[in-house]
Amino acid sequence: AQTVTQSQPEMSVQEAETVTLSCTYDTSESDYYLFWYKQPPSRQMILVIRQEAYKQQNATENRFSVNFQKAAKSFSLKISDSQLGDAAMYFCASGGGADGLTFGKGTHLIIQP
Amino acid sequence: GAVVSQHPSWVICKSGTSVKIECRSLDFQATTMFWYRQFPKQSLMLMATSNEGSKATYEQGVEKDKFLINHASLTLSTLTVTSAHPEDSSFYICSARDSGLASTDTQYFGPGTRLTVL
Numbered sequence: 001a002q003t004v005t006q007s008q009p010e011m012s013v014q015e016a017e018t019v020t021l022s023c024t025y026d027t028s029e030s031d032y033y034l035f036w037y038k039q040p041p042s043r044q045m046i047l048v049i050r051q052e053a054y055k056q057q058n059a060t061e062n063r064f065s066v067n068f069q070k071a072a073k074s075f076s077l078k079i080s081d082s083q084l085g086d087a088a089m090y091f092c093a094s095g096g097g098a099d100g101l102t103f104g105k106g107t108h109l110i111i112q113p
Numbered sequence: 114g115a116v117v118s119q120h121p122s123w124v125i126c127k128s129g130t131s132v133k134i135e136c137r138s139l140d141f142q143a144t145t146m147f148w149y150r151q152f153p154k155q156s157l158m159l160m161a162t163s164n165e166g167s168k169a170t171y172e173q174g175v176e177k178d179k180f181l182i183n184h185a186s187l188t189l190s191t192l193t194v195t196s197a198h199p200e201d202s203s204f205y206i207c208s209a210r211d212s213g214l215a216s217t218d219t220q221y222f223g224p225g226t227r228l229t230v231l
Contacts, residue, residue: 037222043204045157045222091156100147100159100172101208101220 002027002094006104013082014112020067021077021107023092033096034068034075039106040088048090051075079109087111116140117209119223126197127231134192134226136207142187143209147220148180151204163190197230204228 003026013019025034036048051059051068058066063080075094079086089108095101116139126132136146144165149157161182162170169182179201181193190209194201204227208220 033219035219042224043151043206044224045206045208047219047221050219095220098145098162098164098210100149100162101157102159103156105156 002029002032002102004092004094004102004104006092006107008107009105010108010110012110012112013079015082015084017082018078018080019082019109021079021090021092021109023075023077023104025073025075025092025094025102027073027094029096031096032094034066035093035095035101036064036066036075036077037091037093037103038086038088039091045091049077082111084111084113115211115219115221117207117221117223119205119207119226121226122224123227123229125229125231128198129196131193131195132197132228134194134205134207134228136190136192136209136223138188138209138211138221141209141211143190143211144187145210146184146190147208147210148182148190148192149206149208151206151225153204157206194228197228199230202228202230 005024032053034051038046049061067076089106091106092104093101118137120135146163148160151157160175163182163184165184171177184190206225207223
């Protein structure tokens with residue numbers, strides 16, 4: 001069984017600033033993947049970034065990067081130079097292989113102009 | 114690339130009727146598709162895993178006789194909500210795992226279907 005915990009229901013950041021969204025997880029799997037998905041008001045799930053658990057190097061995608069602490073089972077998302085278009089719900093998820101994903105409850109990110 | 118479509122995007126039906134939702138991978142083959150359910154202001158909950166050519170695997174608490182899943186081809190999975198009731202009203206989202214990129218284990222999501230049962 002897997003659990004994913006996002007302890008920040010809502011976060012607010014000024015445009016152009018940096019914000020970090022927290023996520024912790026628990027899994028009995030030895031090989032797994034971690035993801036951050038963005039869900040704007042359209043409700044389309046958009047993949048932001050993914051991390052293979054066996055890789056020590058933190059994944060980065062342009063302004064998005066993660067801080068993956070495997071021993072602590074922590075997987076936070078850092079968004080640099082926040083833009084108005086980043087406003088959305090952000091879901092942390094774990095899973096992999098033939099299994100579906102387990103999602104956290106989400107963090108509502110507000111960008112202040 | 115990696116586009117997943119769902120049809121319909123929105124459906125309203127009367128209580129007791131059945132509704133079919135289609136999920137298609139448009140530019141890749143998907144031996145595995147997943148169905149999720151999302152209630153308002155909540156997270157996505159996995160309902161079932163759909164495998165091409167075999168029976169679906171349902172999560173605990175999901176009634177397999179109520180939520181019928183068929184994955185007849187490598188690009189199409191369907192979810193049929195049988196004898197729908199108001200409590201089945203929800204947002205249903207499918208995702209597909211690219212068989213050709215199975216090693217990446219990335220799921221691509223459809224745009225979702227909003228079901229309202231009157």
